[in-house]
Amino acid sequence: MDSVTSTQKGQPAQDERFDDLTGIYNRYGFFSATEQLLKEYPDQQFCLIYWNIRKFRITNDLFGWNAGDKILVRWAKNIDELLHDKLAVYGRLELDNFICCVQESFIENNEWTRLGEISYTTDEAKYNLYSCCGLYKITDRTLPVSDMINKARAAMETIKDNYMRLYAWYDEAMWNALLEEQRMNSEFKNAIAEKQFKVYYQPICRASDGLVISAEALVRWVHPVKGLIPPDSFIPLFEKNGFISILDRYVWNEVCATQQARLDQGLETVPISINVSRVEFYNPNLCEDLRNIVKSHNISPELLKIEITESAYADNPIQVLETVKKLHSYGFSVLMDDFGSGYSSLNMLKDLPIDILKIDMRFLDNFGQNQKAIIVLESIIRLAKWMKLNIVSEGVETQSEWDYLRSVECDSVQGYYFYKPMPQESFIELLDKVAEHSVDLMFRSLPELDDTILEVFHQSNTKESILFYSMLSGMGLLEQCGDNIELLRVNKGYYEAVYNSAKGENQILNMPFEDPERSLLLEQCSTARETNQVQRFQLHHKREDNTYVWLAVKLRYLGGSPQRALYIFSVDNIEEQKKAEQAQCNAS
Ligand code: C2E
Ligand code: CA
Ligand code: CA
Secondary structure (H helix, E strand, O other): OOOOOOOOOOOOOOOOOOOOOOOOEEEHHHHHHHHHHHOOOOOOOOOEEEEOOOHHHHHHHHHHHHHHHHHHHHHHHHHHHHOOOEEEEEEEOEEEOEEEEEHHHHHHHHHHHHHHEEEEEEOEEEEEEEEEEEEEEOOOOOHHHHEEEHHHHHHOOOOOOOOOEEEEOOOOOHHHHHHHHHHHHHHHHHHHHHOOOOEEEEEEEEEOOOOOOEEEEEEEEOOOOEEEHHHHHHHHHHHHHOOHHHHHHHHHHHHHHHHHHHOOOOOOOOOOOEOOOOOHOOOOOHHHHHHHHHHHOOOOOOHHEEEHHHHHHHOOHHHHHHHHHHHHHHOOOEEEEEEEOOOOOOHOOHHHHHEEEEEEHHOOOOOOOOOHHHHHHHHHHHHHHOOOEEEEOOOOOOOOHHHHHHHHOOOOOOOOOOOOEEEEEHHHHHHHHHOHHHHHHHHOOOOOOOOHHOOOOOOHHHHHHHHHHHHHOOEEEEEEOOEEEEEEEHHHHHHHHHHHHHHHHHHOOOOOOOOOOOHHHHHHHHHHHHHHHHHEEEEEEEEOOOOEEEEEEEEEEEOOOOOOOEEEEOOOOOOHHHHHHHHHHHHH
């Protein structure tokens, strides 16, 4: 063997061509040795093999760096033992990435695949470690060695998450994908500056009746040349290079701005969930950033829900646990996304104080045929109920899936059957429509309440009170003590309905109702209380300045004691309608 193919074991560490830890070539040494090898054997066909050790980081965490180093040394030794008498050059590029350039004939028998696995023994047990590798047949010798390595690595990347495959051969499509990634990376900053990323919203519906109660923000890249690019094409890439943290914050800001605009206009909105990438859990500022973003938009944290993925927890359980606790203390609810997709699911439920479980949509794959998945799904829902967790089922595509989920008391549903992710403008239109039914929503979604209702409405940051104050239409609380009726609280919409402007807000509320208004109200209140049904009626209301306004009222009994009863009501101004009716009367 000539000098270039030798690894020069035992070479003093000072030689800059060799890796201090393993004694085989380092990146620099491998480059020059490979160039020389190709030059010396112009008629031989060579291949590159690029190895990456699977789960090496976890191994390091589990057994410590020392053990990690030993494994790397063993790996290098294995390569050395198999290749030292072959026409080959090999080295460690960095971390757990090894490389070799070897004669093609060596690949032809399967002996080389032995290099993909080693076992590591501790005092307690024996562990097997596996690698994934990419192979590149050197067809173009004019390429720089770094490009050849990139090609072998590109092949390796395609099977990195596929544990069933040991190796993959490079092909041109992989190279194009790599180039495309580089292009996206170089375009990112400009795309952010030009607001090419658009937030789409996918509504989440109450399972019992399909009413929109929330939404999820999902990003798209509206590229000036390539058109709409889905997140799966760029998020993994931006997770690798750290851009995701810029992109995620951009999305969170957009969502908060949308919420703020709704509230500023006195319009109704629903809480929106945002996705937090798994790599964010390595960022110590995550919670503060989220808190600052909602603060700067002057919205309650209840209007933003945080989706974290099960895989984030698997990667980094301690950090995720701390983050969830802190997010709670800041008033955010936390959803566990893609629940059931990973192996840690059940363990995680016991340890992590999340609020809502979002069940992975794969449970609904082949619904009707896959009995096993359904049994698991049902057990998860039951378990979650036990733990008082809310459940969202994702990926609902058919009526029969919905029917089924309702029957097992899943709380909320999301999926193409209801709505696909939609651009912001369409979502706003939908919210406006929802607002028309929001009074009904308010009536239906309030729990049966007793005296605590007042507390609920006095604490300005509870879900109910946000719903109440941001309601499009006028709403209020009414108290009845014997024959006396009093307004306790009203929202902005009430002033708009009664005084035709929000300016009426300074009006005094404790004006007693007078007959005939008082009698009519008492009558409606007692029916509402007896029947426990919403009462609808028209009221000719006398304002403080002795002028009158026609209102349509809906009233519902909330609860109370024999002496005192509470009612919630909504009002709509029907002056125009009344005038039109009057005009018609006069005409006929
Ligand atoms: P995810 O968080 O699990 O989001 C759900 C995905 O399922 C979305 O894909 C949604 O469009 C899709 N989906 C919803 N209903 C159905 C259905 O009925 N059938 C099927 N087949 N699919 C449905 P999308 O928008 O392509 O997003 C893919 C993934 O990209 C998301 O998965 C999420 O992990 C990630 N992502 C999206 N936006 C962001 C973001 O702003 N930040 C971060 N970090 N990740 C994001
Ligand atoms: Ca999600
Ligand atoms: Ca999901």
